[in-house]
């Protein structure tokens with residue numbers, strides 16, 4: 001698919017700016033909070049064509065393309081959609097993205113493509129995300145999806161971790177004709193797409209349908225294998241005969257609060273809670289096959305997107321009173337405003353300028369209350385964010401049955417510790433000698449995604465996988 005040059009299009013740009021706009025349709029909060037189904041109502045064909053024709057086709061390079069970490073050719077895709085050429089549009093997305101059906105649903109579009117749309121100056125941006133979902137759904141339903149596989153090279157690449165970084169890397173390596181095997185400590189592939197992001201944002205079915213394309217293309221998945229404990233990276237080279245290894249293990253260790261009572265029954269870690277609440281039982285690791293036991297009063301501690309996901313999950317599990325506890329004000333919250341708005345619509349409440357200092361047990365030994373202290377904002381820190389400072393003597397307690405800590409993540413140091421010559425920093429993030437190639441300090445080992453950058457996005461992890469795949473291909477050609 002060739003780029004469609006904007007200067008050749010005979011369109012009335014001014015008229016397009018004033019075309020009618022409709023917000024994406026969402027299921028009503030009272031309805032959607034009763035199940036884990038998709039919140040967004042998909043576009044239909046008429047609406048898709050109309051919405052795509054609001055694109056004014058900025059001169060190259062279009063801001064939306066620049067803002068997209070994988071540089072999807074959004075203007076050309078919009079042009080194809082407005083003419084009903086949905087399959088061509090989907091194929092265009094697939095030229096630059098390994099996971100368009102997923103990124104279209106979970107990317108923070110308001111910070112990326114939609115956020116940079118020039119229509120924002122006076123109007124609403126073009127809904128790039130829902131349009132990408134529409135065409136990729138249409139493509140899968142009408143003609144199916146496949147990954148084109150290159151002529152076999154006889155080279156074998158192992159991926160450690162089956163999240164978006166490895167999926168991005170595997171897609172490109174399969175296209176080059178290399179054999180790909182993905183190892184993961186979890187029973188199923190997908191990483192946080194399956195074991196983190198809740199179903200109401202991304203249905204597991206979408207991820208598994210995409211994984212089937214990988215299997216059809218010859219990718220193999222080896223689950224329940226914790227590299228560094230069950231098998232070392234050296235074993236992958238010397239015992240299993242892999243020619244290169246890509247490490248995309250993410251940052252799977254939840255941050256601790258280091259306050260009394262953190263281990264009480266009823267206190268959950270965010271990722272553990274989300275995984276056990278949102279994933280089908282038979283897809284869960286054997287020691288996690290139990291739903292979280294939540295009571296009627298749930299507190300979620302933290303201000304990021306994981307906190308919004310936990311609040312909304314707890315509401316769907318039937319909690320009556322679901323409250324977010326955050327130590328700064330709403331203005332400083334790192335999580336996206338869109339998710340927070342939906343959480344509020346669904347019934348979540350917020351306690352700002354509040355910091356838990358102790359989890360308190362009831363007579364039954366389970367969590368019964370959280371002791372908190374009020375905070376005020378002090379001087380800005382090195383990053384310019386005002387530091388929360390405790391207000392002395394302002395302690396109070398909140399009665400709760402369940403607390404969920406959604407505080408951030410750290411890398412798991414095991415890969416660094418078990419791989420001689422592989423340098424790490426900051427408690428286990430993998431050091432790469434070049435971000436453009438993902439090459440590490442260990443020959444033949446490449447890395448990308450959250451385990452290199454720290455927690456980020458699906459799309460950035462996928463792009464890191466793409467870059468590493470190109471470098472791995474070069475490395476394999478040289479090592480002939």
Ligand SMILES: Cc1cc2nc3c(=O)[nH]c(=O)nc-3n(C[C@H](O)[C@H](O)[C@H](O)COP(=O)(O)OP(=O)(O)OC[C@H]3O[C@@H](n4cnc5c(N)ncnc54)[C@H](O)[C@@H]3O)c2cc1C
Nearest residue numbers: 161163164165185191192227249250449450456457458461
């Ligand atoms: C709750 C939550 C919600 C999020 N929501 C969004 C969102 O809406 N949009 C967005 O863009 N991003 C979101 N993110 C961030 C996004 O999911 C991550 O940035 C992305 O998944 C990182 O991809 P990755 O491949 O680097 O790692 P991961 O997706 O974390 O995958 C790593 C995989 O490696 C496996 N693994 C770890 N250690 C080992 C080992 N030693 N041996 C074998 N396997 C191992 C893990 O089991 C995991 O499956 C969210 C994150 C969380 C936690």
